[in-house]
Amino acid sequence: MRPLAIFGGTFDPVHIGHLTVAWEASELLDAEVRLMPSRTPPHRAEPCATAEQRLAGLRAALAGQDRLQLDAREMEREGPSYTVDTLRELRAEQGQRPLVLLLGEDAFAGLPAWHQWRELFELAHIGVLSRPGLSVVRSEVLWREITERRIAHSRGLDGRPAGAIIELQVTALEISATRIRELLASGRNPRYLLPAGLFADPALLQPYRR
Numbered sequence: 742m743r744p745l746a747i748f749g750g751t752f753d754p755v756h757i758g759h760l761t762v763a764w765e766a767s768e769l770l771d772a773e774v775r776l777m778p779s780r781t782p783p784h785r786a787e788p789c790a791t792a793e794q795r796l797a798g799l800r801a802a803l804a805g806q807d808r809l810q811l812d813a814r815e816m817e818r819e820g821p822s823y824t825v826d827t828l829r830e831l832r833a834e835q836g837q838r839p840l841v842l843l844l845g846e847d848a849f850a851g852l853p854a855w856h857q858w859r860e861l862f863e864l865a866h867i868g869v870l871s872r873p874g875l876s877v878v879r880s881e882v883l884w885r886e887i888t889e890r891r892i893a894h895s896r897g898l899d900g901r902p903a904g905a906i907i908e909l910q911v912t913a914l915e916i917s918a919t920r921i922r923e924l925l926a927s928g929r930n931p932r933y934l935l936p937a938g939l940f941a942d943p944a945l946l947q948p949y950r951r
Contacts, residue, residue: 742837742838742839743772744770744771744772744773744840744895745772745773745775745838745841746767746770746772746773746774746841746842746843747774747775747777747812747831747842748762748763748766748774748775749777749779749815749822749843750778750779751779751785751918752778752795752918753788753790753795753918753922754939754945755776755795755799755935755939756916756921756934757914757934758915758916759776760809761911761914762845762912762914763776763809763843764808764809765911765912766843766868766870767808769895769909769911770909771895772841773810774808774809775809775811775812777813777814777827778792778796778815780815780816780818780822781820781821781822782821782822783821783822783856784855789948789949790949792816794945794948796811797942797944798939798945801941801945802935803938804938814830815827821856823857825856825858825860825861828840828842828864828865831864832902832903837902839898839902840864840865840866840902841898841907842861842865842866842867843867843868844867844869845869845870846869846871846872849867849879850879850880850883853882859886862886862890862903862904863904864903866898866901867907868909869907869908870909871909871911872911890905890906891905891906892906893907895907916934921934925949925950926949926950928950928951
């Protein structure tokens, strides 16, 4: 049974860096990968674009390929988009299928601040998207939780629905949604930082222009 991997975020807007790491994680894990936009992120400011606008951007970005999929369940749920709630839903749907929560190094380092964070290990594996040359300090409480869970190869996920930590070396693309919003707001065109599908409809980038 192929793993199901979840890659969340605000995608405000979705950019090439998001798609690159999600695609590489799919290859490294031999997994189905779903991009899951957050409606109301609990740990950051409200997105600039509405839920509907961000969903439209993701649909345009993912058109023409079948490796990466869109899962809009958090957009349909009221209140803060807590990852633990989403994983509970997926676990109920998927049975014993391996689930993998994909997190960047910085997000993973901040895991102890997440809502009911220890329960995440009971619901899914965690794939840490590591970039060469990036060094992030992990707290002692996080190290205590993950030391015995670390595995070196995706084969270690076989037959295990949850509980492991695997580091995935992905291509480092220093692309920032914040920087893209700044470029768009100043009237510039971030042509090669965004998926081509976002330029097909001017309305998809209108929320970021002034």
